[in-house]
Amino acid sequence: MLTLLGIVLLIHILVPSSAHPEDLFLVKAGRFFQPLSAETATQEFPIAPELVELGRALFFDPRLSFDGTVSCSRCHQPSLYGTDALPKSVGVENRPNPRNAPTILNAALQFSLHWYGDRTSVEDQAAKSFLGPASFGNPDFASVKAKIKAVTGYEEMFAKAFPSEKDPVTQQNCGKAIGAYERTLLTPSPFDSYLRGDTKSLSAVAVAGLTEFLEVGCVSCHGGIALGGGEFRKFGILRDYWELTGSSEVDKGRFNVTNDPADLYVFKVPGLRNVSMTPPYFHDGSVATLPQAIRLMADLQIGKKLSEQQVHSMVHFLDALTGKLPAGYAVPPTLPPGGFQAR
């Protein structure tokens, strides 16, 4: 068996002595994370320009809601990096949502969607969203269809996006178009440049934060291309989360979907790209600042109390996950004209 000394010697033999310590660290980071790649289309869910154009219009269009006031972009605003900055979202007729709105940026990279992971893809999520009582509030898809048909221009856009279909205005196709649009909403960050070998793209303090993130063990849940979004985990492994977050209501997590006691307080691990831009934090929006979210995570999930210096450097690392807003999202489209039909 190799002793630690043996491994150190082996590394010295295998790695040329000219290798920079920074490069070695980069190799280590590359084992846990992958840089963003431009390709998020799948065979089942292609990204065609006509689909994306339609999806973008539907995303920003409030005329598709029960009372004409709510679009996807109300709770997933460009200026707030795809969130609404509220602890919990508010939908039609000021109906409260039970949970915080996560960002839609890079959302397509995750293995499932929603805090409970009860949506299989961005397409599935978008199609169902139109009937959400606390979001769009439509009673059925027939009423959404009537609203779409009342807007001059949508029918032509649907025909272009689904050329082989006779009656393409369906709930599933709305989901497909919006999903294709969401698959284009990726935000390459300085950390991606770093992972690709440009070690100068992270400041020294951000690299120190990355080291902490690996050594403290955050990476065991927040790794991969999205720094999370790949599994379900209990929130509050070492003690109950509401003791520390001060949450007034206790959310049973995936238990509400599966009824399995093993899923009590289990949530999808969120991806951390752009996390600096998307307060407040956690499924209930109970924590207002990133340093506090980091401290609580270490305490609740790992059982460690972090020093202020550790927290400070991790904030700098997480800042380096902020990318530029995609052009097709930063500026809302001009919507096709047409009248809003009352309920």
Ligand code: HEC
């Ligand atoms: C009234 C506010 C509101 C509206 C309108 C709304 N959302 Fe959301 N969105 C939320 C909330 C809240 C969640 C979290 C739901 C949960 O997990 O319980 C969410 C979750 C999501 C997610 C999952 C993100 C993740 O990381 O799991 C996506 C994607 C998304 N919404 C896209 C959309 C699209 C597309 C539309 C329009 C068809 C839309 N939303 C309309 C509030 C809203």
Ligand code: HEC
């Ligand atoms: C055992 C798995 C696990 C570990 C380890 C872990 N996390 Fe988390 N993290 C989660 C889960 C699950 C959530 C979602 C909790 C919720 O709101 O229900 C989360 C949420 C977060 C959030 C809030 C994101 C948002 O958009 O609301 C941040 C920030 C975060 N983690 C950072 C960290 C940091 C920093 C560390 C290391 C100190 C860490 N996490 C360690 C599982 C983990």
